[in-house]
Amino acid sequence: MIDKPTKKRRLSFLTQIRRAFIFTQKYTDTVDKIKSKSKGPRGGSLYLCPICKILHPKSKIEVDHNPPVTPFDKYQYDLSEEEVINNIMYNDCQALCKDCHKTKSASDMILRRAAKKNK
Ligand SMILES: [Zn+2]
Numbered sequence: 001m002i003d004k005p006t007k008k009r010r011l012s013f014l015t016q017i018r019r020a021f022i023f024t025q026k027y028t029d030t031v032d033k034i035k036s037k038s039k040g041p042r043g044g045s046l047y048l049c050p051i052c053k054i055l056h057p058k059s060k061i062e063v064d065h066n067p068p069v070t071p072f073d074k075y076q077y078d079l080s081e082e083e084v085i086n087n088i089m090y091n092d093c094q095a096l097c098k099d100c101h102k103t104k105s106a107s108d109m110i111l112r113r114a115a116k117k118n119k
Pocket of ligand 1: 049050051052053096097098099100101
């Protein structure tokens with residue numbers, strides 16, 4: 001019998017899975033989808049954010065899960081570890097610049113709150 005994971009353990013588990021995701025082919029393919037032909041001042045590739053339409057270096061690009069890893073009407077702790085892994089590894093995702101990702105995550109939080117209120 002496995003003990004119910006503590007919040008702390010669950011959080012570190014999630015962080016590790018998200019870190020592992022960065023090393024998957026899916027992550028690379030997602031980021032490569034927005035790779036432009038333009039090069040930065042030091043010759044590095046630039047990536048076109050689909051939201052702000054600005055070219056960014058790879059260091060400013062993040063991958064956003066859509067649908068989100070935790071559905072809007074659920075809490076992280078409602079999901080089993082298997083569901084978390086599946087959602088991180090297999091949900092559709094898109095590459096965005098850090099600023100647009102931050103803005104999208106903030107608006108997701110509003111949707112999340114509304115979804116829970118209506119539950
Ligand atoms: Zn952007």
